[in-house]
Amino acid sequence: MTTCLILDDFQDAALQFADWGRLAPRVAVEAVHDHIPDRDALVARIGEAEILVIMRERTPFPADLFARLPNLRLLVTSGPRNAAIDLAAAKAHGVTVCGTASHPAPPAELTWALILGLARHVAAENAALRANGPWQGSVGTDLAGARLGILGLGKIGTKVAQVARAFDMTVSAWSPNLTAERAAAAGVALAPSKEALFTQSDVVTLHLVLSPSTRGLVGAEDLARMKPGARLINTSRAGLVDQPALLRALEEGRIFAGLDVFEQEPLPADSPFRRLPNVLALPHLGYVTAANYRSYFTEAVEDIEAWLAGAPIRVLG
Template sequence: MNLRCAVLDDFQAVATSLADWGPVLGRVEVVSFPEHFDTEEELVAAVRDFDIIVTLRERVSFPASTLDRLPRLTLLVASGMRNSVIDFAAAARNDVTVCGTKSSSTPPVELTWALLLGLARGIVTENAALRAGGPWQSTVGVDLHGRRLGLLGLGKIGSRVAQVGLSFGMDVVAWSQNLTERGTKEHGVQLAASKEELLSSSDFVSVHLALSDRTRGLLGAPELALLKPSAYLVNTSRAAIVDQEALLDALREGRIAGAGVDVFDVEPLPGDHPMRTAPRLLATPHLGYVSQHNYRTYYSQAVEDIEAFLAGSPVRRLG
C-alpha cells in the first residue's frame, strides 16, 4: 500500500506543477488541499489518514494536541529552515521526523519595496481612480530621495532592504537590540542611537526582526506615538512584533500617514477582520515568500526530503 502525503494550504494549486514529484510517485499518493483548515478539528479530520504532511511556512500549527491525534504521521515537511509553530518535542515523542527546505530572502525584500513604493506614490488610490473614471491625479507622491529610512533589524532581509534604500538616495539608519556600529558600517548605514530615536526621526520605518520573546509587542502604542504624522510603517516580518490594536488606532486617528502590512495576527484574515477596512492601510495576504522561485524550492526540496526519508537517511532535519 502506498504512503499518503497531504500538501496543505496549496492556495494557488501549484505544488504539483512547480516541482517534479516523479521520484516518489508510485510509492506515495500526493493529495493537495487548496483550502485552509481553520481549526484543529478540521485539520485532524482531513489528514489523520496521511503518513506525510507538507506544510507551508508557519501557516498551520502542529502543537502536541494535534500531533498526538495523527497516529499515521511519520514525516512532517515544513518550508523554510525555521518554524515556531511545530512542537518538536511532541513530534519526537510521536516518532515524527521533521524536515525543512531552503527559502530565499529575496522575495520579502522585493515585497517590502512594493509596499513602500505603493504607499509613497499612492499607487492603489491612483489606479482605482483611473479605472473608475475618477479624478486625474488625486494624490501627491512622497519623495524617497533625501528621506530617512529606519530599519528595525539588519539581517539577511533588512540589509538588502537597506541597499535598495541607499540606491534611492535615502538616509538609512538601523537598530536592533544586538546591532553594533560595526554591523551597520558593513552595510553602509548608520546605527540609530536607540529604538526611540529611529522611530521619531524616520520618514519610513520597516520591520525586519525575527519574532521572539524580546520582539513580541516591540512596537506598542507608546512607540507608535513617536512616529511622525507624515511617517509610514511597513511590516513584512511578523504581525506580533507590532501591537495590532495600537496600529489600527493610529491609522484610524490619522496619527501616521499610512502603513504597509503583509502579516496578520490571524491568517488567512477573516472576512470581517478590521484590517480589511482600516484607512491608510496598504495590505497584502502574506505574499512575502510567495514567488515562483521560492515555491519551486519549497516543493522540489519537499520531494527530496520525502525521497531521503524513504531511503532511511532524512535530510534538512529540524528540531
Template sequence: MRIAVLDDYQDVARDYADWDSLPAEVAFFHETSTDHDELVRRLEPFDVIAAMRERTPFPRALLEALPNLKLLVTTGMKNASIDMAAAAELGVTVSGTRGGSWQATAELTWGLILAVTRDIPAHDRSVREGGWQRGVGVELAGRTLGVLGLGRLGSQVATVGLALGMEVIAWSENLTEQAAAEVGALRVDKDRLFRDSDVLTIHTVLSKRTRGLVGADELALMRPTAYLINTSRGPIVDEPALRETLREGRIAGAGVDVFGRDPLPADDPWREVPNAVLTPHIGYVTTGTYEAFYAETVEDVRAYLDGSPIRVLNG
C-alpha cells in the same frame, strides 16, 4: 504511503515539483483550517504532511491525534508553529527546506514602500473609475529610512534605500555601530529610530523577545508624516494599536503583508483600515521560492523513504 500537501492556496504546488516520482498518493489541500477536529479528520489518514511555512500550526494536541504521521516537512528551516519536542517524542521526523529567496521579501518591501508613499492603489482605482490624479505623493530621496532589524534581509532593503538617496538609520537589540556602518547605516537607539524615520520597515524574526516590540508607545513616537512597513511577522506589531493609529491619522500610512491571523477572516478589522496598503502574506510567494520549496520537499520525502532523512529539524 499517503502525502498531504497543505495550504496550497493558489492550487500550484503540483506544478513546482515532481510529485509523481514518489511511490505515494499525494493529495493537495487548498483551504486552510485551524479547527482541531476538522484538521484531525482531514489529516488522520496521511503518513507524510507537507506544510507551507507557518500557515497550519502543529501543536502537541494535533500531533498526538495523528497516529499515522511519520514525517512532517516544513518549507524553510524554522517553523515556530510546530511543537518540535512533541514531534520527537511521538516519533515524527520534522524536515525542512533550505531553498527560497529572502530577496523576494526585500523586493516586496520596496513595492509596499512605493505603493503607500505614492498612493499607487488609489491612483489605479481612480483611473479605472474614470478619474485622474488624486492626492500628492512623497519623494524618498533625502528622507530617512529606518530599519528595525539589520540582518541579511534588512541590509538588502537598506542598500536600495541608499541607492535612492535616502539616509538609513537602524536599530536592533544586538546591532553594533560597526555592523551598521558596514551596510552604510547609522546605528541609533530604539526611540530615535521611531522618532526620526520617514519610512520605518521591520525585518526582525518573531520570538518571545520581539512579540509586541512595536506597540502604542513606539507608534506614538512616529511623525504624522511617517510610514510603517511590516513584511516580517504580524505579532511583532501591536495590531490594534497600529489600526487605531492609522484610523486617527497619527501616521501617514502603512504597508502590511503579515497579520496575526493568516489568512484574514472575511470580517477582520484590518479590511476596513484607512491609509494602508495590504497584501496577503506574499513576501515569499514567487516562482523561484516555490520551485525551491516544493522540489526540496520532494527531496525530503524521498530521503526519508530511503531510510536517510535529511535537513532534520528535531533530531
C-alpha cells in the same frame, strides 16, 4: 503505499513547481487547496497520512494536534524555520520535522512594493483611474532625502537597505544585538536606540524573526513616537507589533502602514485592516514567488526521499 498531503496549497502551485513523480510508486501525493481552520475538520482531512507538507505558518502544529495524528511520521515545512510548529511535541510523538531553503530577495522586493505603493498612493490612484474618477488625485511623498529605519538587519533587511541607498535615502538600523560594525558593513548607520529609530524615521520597516523576545517589540510608545504621516512596513510577522496599539494608531490617522502579515491568516472578512484608508494590505505575498516555490517544493521532495532512505536532511529542532 505511504500517503503525503500538501496542506494550504492556495494557488494550486505545489504540484507544478517540483517533480513529485520522483516519489512514485512509494508515495501517493495529494494537494489540499483550501485552508481548514477547524481542528476537527483538519484532523479528519489529514486522516491516516504519514507525511505532511505545510506552507509556512498557514496551519499551526501545536502539541494537541500532534497528539491527534498518530500516523504522522514526517512533517515538511517550507523555509528553514517555522515558529508555528511545536518541535518538542513533534519529537515526543516520533515525528521528524524538516525544512527547506527560502530566498531573501522576494520579501525584500515586496517591502519596496509597499513603500512605493504608499509613497505614491498607487492603489488609490489605480482604483480612481479604473472608475473614471479624479485624474491626479494625490500628491506623492518623496523618498530621496527621507530616512528609512530598518528594525532587523539580517539578509532581508540588508537587501532593503541596498535599494534605499539607490533611492538616495538616509538609512539607519537597530535590533537588540546589532553592532555598529555590522551596520557599517551593510552600509547603514546604527541607530542609537529603538526609540531614536522610530522618532527620526520617515519609514520604518520590520525584518526580525518572531521569537518570545521579539513578540510585541513594537509597542504603543514606539508608534506614538513616529512622525505624523510616517509609514510602518511589516513583511515579517504580525506578532512583532502590538496589534491593538497599531490599530488604534491607524484609526487615529496618525501614520500609514503597509502590511503583508497578520495575526490571523487568512485575514477575517470583518478585519479593520481591510477597510482603513491609510493601510496598504496584501495577503502575505512576501515569499510567494516562482523561485521560492521552486525551492520549497523541490526541496520538500528531497526531504521526503531522504527520510524514506532513512537519512533525513534539513531536520529542524
